[in-house]
Amino acid sequence: MLRFAHTQFLWALLIIPVFFIAFWAVSYWKRKAIASLGDKEVVKLMMPQVSTTRPWWKFSFFALACAMLIIGIADPQIGSKTEDIKRQGADLMILLDVSNSMLAQDLAPSRLENAKRAIAQLIDRLHSDRIGIVVFAGEAYVQLPITTDYSAAKLFLNTISTDMVPTQGTAIGAAIDLGMQSFDFKNGTGKAMIIITDGENHEDNAVDAAKNARSRDVSVHVVGVGSEAGAPIPVIENGRQVGFHTDSTGQQVISKLSEDMCKDISSAGGGVYVRANNANSGLGIVMDQINKMQRKTLDTKSFKDFEDRFQFFLGIAFVLLLVEFFISGRKNMRLSAIKLFEVKKS
Known part of the structure; x- marks a missing residue:
């Protein structure tokens, strides 16, 4: 050639x-x-x-x-010369919470930015696996259809912000359902979801959605971002912080990590729960579990040199x-x- x-x-x-x-x-x-x-x-x-x-x-x-x-x-x-290369891969869907509470700064520089940085590091570790991204707040949207184009994945990741979902809330169940729709169940390879959220679910029954995913051999893992003490939610205008969100009484809204919710979802989905902190994103532990999944072998012929x-x-x-x-x-x-x-x- x-x-x-x-x-x-x-x-x-x-x-x-x-x-x-x-x-x-x-x-x-x-x-x-x-x-x-x-x-x-x-x-x-x-x-x-x-x-x-x-x-x-x-x-x-x-x-x-x-x-x-x-x-x-x-x-x-x-x-x-040519060489027959056998590649093994799994399908991985990242479900990223982009609600306003993810702007809280109990993880530096914020929960969302900390999560994006961790996802970028995870992408660097992938080889033959396919990856997709779903973002959610009050509603869920596919940010990146499942693909092996890791450069595109990083490009789409960089564009994620809390402004991209107009409806506020934390609809984890809707995100799981949308992630399930994004999988190709005919290819027979292992499938998993990683939910990165602070766990403040107010919109639907995420536990039932995780159980449904598990019934179809899709494991659901959860990475909790935030702290039990919580942090106020910044108000960002024109790229600058102008204050903090307050409730109807004028008190600052404190967003806390809901570990119980995160654990319930991961347990129902047959996955693991890991709490992220500034030193460890927790995705390494999750990937160790994902690497144990069944991977479909794909035979391809390509020019080696x-x-x-x-x-x-x-x-x-x-x-x-x-x-x-x-x-x-x-x-x-x-x-x-x-x-x-x-x-x-x-």
């Missing part, structure tokens, strides 16, 4: 025909200028060193050298330029004086 590492440079090959057209136009103009001086044979005797073929040879070698140089810069590569071949084209370009340099644009008078096939008259 042949490929080019820098295909954009191949567009420069279009300049080669332009070179030939320009050279032909200049040659045609020179011939007309010489013809205007007088009789062709007389002018030829006046300029015995002028050659009509050598400039074309010189230019042809130069143009071909340019073409080889461009191809070399594009770096042609050849797949040296690609070897650069640019040096051959650069070498050819150098030789062509060397030959072009030593070709004179004028006739060699000594060689022209040799008449090998001329019959001398006695």
